[in-house]
Amino acid sequence: MDENQTNRIKQILLKIGHLVGLFIAMAIICLPGLWIVLSSLRPTVEIMAKPPVWIPESLSFDAYIAMFSGVGQGGIPVLDYFRNSIIISVTSTVIALAIGLAGGYAFARYRFRGKTAIFLGFMLTRTVPGIALSLPLFFVYAKLGMIDTHFGLILAYVALNVPFTVWLIDGFFRQVPRDLAEAAQIDGCTRWQAFWQVEFPLARSGIASAGIFAFLISWNEFALASQLTRSTNSKTLPVGLLDYTAEFTIDWRGMCALAVVMIIPALTLTFIVQKHLVSGLTSGAVKG
Amino acid sequence: MATVSLKNLVKKYGHLEVVHAINLDVADREFVALVGPSGCGKSTTLRMIAGLEAISGGHIHIGDREVNNLPPRQRNISMVFQSYALYPHMTVAENMGFSLKIAGKSQDEIASAVADAAKTLGLEELLDRRPSQLSGGQRQRVAMGRAIVRHPDVFLFDEPLSNLDAKLRMQMRTEIKKLHAKVQSTVIYVTHDQVEAMTLADRIVIMRDGHIEQVGPPEEVFRRPATRFVAGFIGSPTMNLHNAVVSDGRLVFANGDTLPLPAQFKDRVSAGQKVIFGLRPDDLYPTGHGIHSGEAAEVHAVEVPVSLTEPLGNETLVFAEFAGQDWISRMLNPKPLRVGDRINLSFDLSQSHLFDAASEKSLRG
Numbered sequence: 001m002d003e004n005q006t007n008r009i010k011q012i013l014l015k016i017g018h019l020v021g022l023f024i025a026m027a028i029i030c031l032p033g034l035w036i037v038l039s040s041l042r043p044t045v046e047i048m049a050k051p052p053v054w055i056p057e058s059l060s061f062d063a064y065i066a067m068f069s070g071v072g073q074g075g076i077p078v079l080d081y082f083r084n085s086i087i088i089s090v091t092s093t094v095i096a097l098a099i100g101l102a103g104g105y106a107f108a109r110y111r112f113r114g115k116t117a118i119f120l121g122f123m124l125t126r127t128v129p130g131i132a133l134s135l136p137l138f139f140v141y142a143k144l145g146m147i148d149t150h151f152g153l154i155l156a157y158v159a160l161n162v163p164f165t166v167w168l169i170d171g172f173f174r175q176v177p178r179d180l181a182e183a184a185q186i187d188g189c190t191r192w193q194a195f196w197q198v199e200f201p202l203a204r205s206g207i208a209s210a211g212i213f214a215f216l217i218s219w220n221e222f223a224l225a226s227q228l229t230r231s232t233n234s235k236t237l238p239v240g241l242l243d244y245t246a247e248f249t250i251d252w253r254g255m256c257a258l259a260v261v262m263i264i265p266a267l268t269l270t271f272i273v274q275k276h277l278v279s280g281l282t283s284g285a286v287k288g
Numbered sequence: 289m290a291t292v293s294l295k296n297l298v299k300k301y302g303h304l305e306v307v308h309a310i311n312l313d314v315a316d317r318e319f320v321a322l323v324g325p326s327g328c329g330k331s332t333t334l335r336m337i338a339g340l341e342a343i344s345g346g347h348i349h350i351g352d353r354e355v356n357n358l359p360p361r362q363r364n365i366s367m368v369f370q371s372y373a374l375y376p377h378m379t380v381a382e383n384m385g386f387s388l389k390i391a392g393k394s395q396d397e398i399a400s401a402v403a404d405a406a407k408t409l410g411l412e413e414l415l416d417r418r419p420s421q422l423s424g425g426q427r428q429r430v431a432m433g434r435a436i437v438r439h440p441d442v443f444l445f446d447e448p449l450s451n452l453d454a455k456l457r458m459q460m461r462t463e464i465k466k467l468h469a470k471v472q473s474t475v476i477y478v479t480h481d482q483v484e485a486m487t488l489a490d491r492i493v494i495m496r497d498g499h500i501e502q503v504g505p506p507e508e509v510f511r512r513p514a515t516r517f518v519a520g521f522i523g524s525p526t527m528n529l530h531n532a533v534v535s536d537g538r539l540v541f542a543n544g545d546t547l548p549l550p551a552q553f554k555d556r557v558s559a560g561q562k563v564i565f566g567l568r569p570d571d572l573y574p575t576g577h578g579i580h581s582g583e584a585a586e587v588h589a590v591e592v593p594v595s596l597t598e599p600l601g602n603e604t605l606v607f608a609e610f611a612g613q614d615w616i617s618r619m620l621n622p623k624p625l626r627v628g629d630r631i632n633l634s635f636d637l638s639q640s641h642l643f644d645a646a647s648e649k650s651l652r653g
């Protein structure tokens with residue numbers, strides 16, 4: 001067979017292998033999510049069946065109906081949890097972003113003493129697992145009377161997210177050439193205007209991704225929330241999942257249904273913000 | 289339109305002083321080029337004039353206003369950056385109109401000012417594009433458009449052409465010259481390319497290690513370099529500069545070869561004085577292939593071997609060995625030469641330069 005033919009076949013085979021590999025990877029990533037959605041719609045017997053039932057025999061929205069039908073009828077205060085989750089996640093994300101914006105910009109643009117050490121210190125705080133923080137935090141909060149408050153969780157999540165947002169936003173501001181802010185100042189901007197008119201729009205994709213991450217971390221956080229919340233005053237959705245566990249049984253179907261309810265807003269937000277994540281916005285600024 | 293004046297201007301980074309009390313007066317509508325090798329302080333000086341860099345000492349005046357501590361926006365200057373620094377999230381028109389928008393001008397005013405500038409620079413077709421969709425030359429032109437739109441007192445250019453390829457650079461050089469003729473404003477232009485400086489500027493400021501070596505019109509810095517450094521920096525190919533000692537009315541080089549002491553320096557040097565002899569390649573030519581500028585009697589011919597040739601078409605650069613060193617000479621109406629050929633080399637001594645070996649200052653006086 002001639003060389004060109006062999007190479008052609010090789011390329012086609014490679015392409016097929018590539019697609020199969022991608023399919024398997026995607027299946028591994030997506031299957032658990034799909035399984036949760038499926039489990040929320042099928043009867044408990046099917047969920048617990050061994051070997052697993054792949055194709056459900058009957059689907060119903062019973063779990064969802066029950067969830068919203070109020071305490072006493074198998075329902076849980078899902079709207080309260082939802083409200084708490086939204087308030088806590090959004091507030092902590094906004095604050096973490098504001099601090100991250102200022103901190104990230106400072107790290108990207110200015111030289112100061114102990115910069116590397118501070119930066120490293122920020123990262124180190126993230127190496128401590130949340131669960132290890134929960135007990136000391138519980139004692140402190142208990143003394144300060146901050147258990148079961150929105151403020152308490154918001155504070156904890158801001159502390160959790162700030163190192164991360166600073167780090168991410170710093171990286172994006174580094175990609176914005178310094179010349180641009182200087183050009184803006186020459187064009188008549190104050191330092192402040194130069195930031196908002198030129199540097200901020202260019203780092204926007206980075207700020208958006210930092211925002212998504214911060215939001216998702218707060219939205220899904222369980223370890224701290226389970227210790228620092230008590231009642232519908234401040235319990236968030238992940239903690240609400242525990243309502244489906246009784247002393248001897250776990251309502252897997254209800255839990256999966258609540259999980260789906262949790263996923264939807266997070267997914268929607270990600271989709272909305274995603275369009276800001278266009279990379280390469282800075283291309284064409286300087287020589288190229 | 290305005291004058292610019294620097295008085296004892298100093299820049300320090302910590303304890304490191306990078307610009308040492310320089311003085312410079314730029315006249316209204318003058319085109320001044322700051323040249324020098326990397327790290328000579330020329331860009332720092334420009335950035336201090338722009339207000340992007342704080343000054344550590346001295347005074348800067350633009351017009352009759354002292355601007356030492358004013359932020360850039362209050363200095364009424366425009367700057368073209370080496371990197372162009374176009375705003376990537378804005379169209380060409382928005383880039384050019386940005387300063388007017390910040391100044392609170394009306395949409396109509398902005399549109400007409402941008403249209404005027406675009407016409408001057410031939411950018412009409414590109415106004416809706418983004419910088420990423422432009423070629424290097426177009427970006428450069430937009431950067432200039434952004435600068436002229438607001439009719440500043442002073443234009444500052446920071447190596448604006450160094451990112452362009454050679455051909456485009458020449459073309460843009462011409463355009464900058466035309467633009468200056470058209471807008472008639474004060475320009476301070478930083479470059480490391482002495483050809484750019486020579487072709488564009490009314491006056492050239494040659495800087496080295498944070499000092500000003502010489503200030504003068506292109507013709508003057510070329511013909512009468514004040515120091516060895518200026519002599520070596522200005523001119524292409526560079527001036528032949530070789531050490532010699534004055535002895536018995538002759539210049540004796542390291543290997544014992546000699547040249548007559550040029551007449552114009554007879555009374556300015558003493559026997560035994562160590563000097564640097566300088567002669568431009570234009571004033572050193574294979575006999576019969578060049579023109580002498582001074583008296584015929586001042587031309588001194590020596591037979592030397594050819595060590596290398598660089599044919600350029602209309603002329604050939606001939607490297608010939610004399611006094612143990614390679615000397616560059618310019619051969620007009622070239623004929624083919626081979627390495628090792630022996631040729632007669634004419635030294636037009638009336639055009640030569642002598643610098644004191646210790647102070648490196650010109651002995652011309």
